[in-house]
Amino acid sequence: MEKLDLLQGTLDMLVLRVLGGGPMHGWGIAARIQLLSKDVLVVEEGSIYPALYRMEQKGWIKAEWGQSENNRRARFYDLTKDGRKQLAAEARDWGRLCVAISAIMQEG
Numbered sequence: 001m002e003k004l005d006l007l008q009g010t011l012d013m014l015v016l017r018v019l020g021g022g023p024m025h026g027w028g029i030a031a032r033i034q035l036l037s038k039d040v041l042v043v044e045e046g047s048i049y050p051a052l053y054r055m056e057q058k059g060w061i062k063a064e065w066g067q068s069e070n071n072r073r074a075r076f077y078d079l080t081k082d083g084r085k086q087l088a089a090e091a092r093d094w095g096r097l098c099v100a101i102s103a104i105m106q107e108g
Contacts, residue, residue: 025074
């Protein structure tokens with residue numbers, strides 16, 4: 001199946017959604033997005049870490065050092081209260097966007 005590029009702004013929403021399940025490290029977040037999308041969405045290292053940094057600066061996520069499943073030191077990211085609010089807003093907006101795009105695509 002062909003892999004798709006993410007729409008601008010959707011990566012943050014997907015990361016927040018994945019982190020809703022609990023803390024994860026960057027590589028794990030990217031792998032989870034790929035798994036849940038059945039390999040349609042692939043988040044490259046050059047995209048995930050800048051996104052995580054940006055979301056941490058906005059206060060949507062927090063990071064702590066810990067041990068990964070293969071005993072490597074890694075930063076684990078988790079949602080903050082503001083991150084949960086942002087996820088709810090993003091989900092609401094995404095739903096509205098999908099309805100609008102669907103209406104346009106069905107026209108004609």
